[in-house]
Amino acid sequence: MLIRQFRGSTKLFLGVLILILICTLYIEYKSRKKQTSFAMLHKQGNIKDQYKLIIVVFSAPSNLEQREAVRGTWLSENYEDVKHLFVIGTQNMEFDEHDRLASENKAYHDLLLLPNLQDSYQTLTKKLLHTFAHIYKEYNFDYLLKCxxxxxxxxxxxxxEFEKQRYEALDKELYWGFFNGKAQVKRSGSWKETDWIFCDFYLPYALGGGYILSQNLVKFxxxxxxxxxxxxxxxxxxxxxxxxxxxxxxxHDVRFDTExxxxxxxxxxxxxxxxNTEAMITMYQTYKASGALCVKEVKYRNSYRYNWDDPPSRCCIREPGIP
Incomplete structure (x- = not known):
């Protein structure tokens, strides 16, 4: 009698154990299947990574020292909702140089290589268009910084600053930088513009050393x-x-020293x-140690606050006392 009860209890126990094992395997299978499906969707571009800020850093193929200095200083901080990419055109590039960039990207995973663009001063605007098209296709983001x-x-x-703007409920698209509205059109030199026919001056624009656009402007x-x-x-x-x-x-922000x-x-x-690289290292070390950017504040020339109420030709009067 006791033996039969023991055998019955053993069968019941084994049955429950098998049932638990089957349920565990099924849950594991569903979980793996879900993860695989998510990975496939991500790979196919149906699900994009989300960031508050994407930083695109324009760099020449040979500027490894500059990229290393940036990685080792202001880009060395980790922010969950920030992604950076160094943008380089690789069309018509020598094999050895392309191989070096591939090795660099394998080490850092932060290069955006543009195969249909030859990197030069003359192709910077095309480089921007290729970059914006790629970023908008591959990522969800709130803002993009080009520098x-x-x-x-x-x-x-x-x-x-983004947090402050959110609390201020700013419902406009953001174009943020150090603006110039009275820059005369270049008629000679590296930046000569032969096709500018609109007026004697460029239209107001944020200077290219660093400016920020909200996502919809990048999309446009x-x-x-x-x-x-x-x-x-x-x-x-x-x-x-x-x-x-x-x-x-x-x-217009005078805190952008981007001329x-x-x-x-x-x-x-x-x-x-x-x-230069030495200045970056010094500024980074100073900022980390004291919260101040400069070992000693110095001014080489005056800045200005943009007057949007005046015509662009009178927008930008430099004055002392402005950072």
Whole structure:
């Protein structure tokens, strides 16, 4: 009698154990299948990675030292909702150089290589269009920062500004940088514009050492890339392309030291253009140690606050006391 009860209990126990095992295997199967489906959708481009900010850094193929300096300083901080990419055109590139870039990308996974673009000063505007088209296709994001590999950026301060704007309920598209409205059209030199026929000056534009666009503005440029008129200066081109759009907040910010040469060093700056590798390392170490950007503040020339109420020819009067 006891033996039969023991055998019955054993069979019951084994049955329950088998049932638990079957349920566990089924749950594991469903989980793996779900993960595989998600991975396939992600691979097919149906699900995009989401970021608050995507940073595209324009770099020349040979500028490894500059890229290493940027990686080791202001891009060394990890932010969950920020992604960066160094953008390089690879068309007609020698095999050895292409191989070096492939090795670099294998090590860092942060190069956007454009196979249909030959990298040069003359193709910067095309480079921008190729970049925007790729970024808009591959990622979901709120904002995009375009800068150069000789720009130094305080990403944490930019993210805080985004939070401030969110609380202010800004419902306009954002075009944020250091604007110029009275730049005369270049008629000679590297940036000569032979096709500019609109007026004697460029339309107001944010200078290319670093500017930020909200996602819808990137979308507009990416979707219309085949019909937009291209000029030598990519930042001038962006200003022209966005000129007729409504509902844009053109935010002129004196904290963007993004002109063709630096105005100096102010602890209020959040983007600084025309910085060599040594300057980047010094600024990064100073900022990490003290929260200040400059070992010593210095001014090489005056800045200006953009006057949107005056015609562009009178927009930008430099004054002392402005960072």
């Amino acid at each position: 150069d590999d000789d720009s130094f950026v305080l990403v944490d301060k930019i993210l805080k 440029i990416a979707h219309n890339s085949n019909i937009l008129r291209l000029f030598n200066s990519e930042d001038v081109s962006v200003g022209l392309w966005l000129a007729p759009l409504s509902n844009i907040e053109r935010k 063709y040469r630096s105005r100096g060093c102010s602890n209020e700056h959040i983007i600084k253009h025309k910085q």
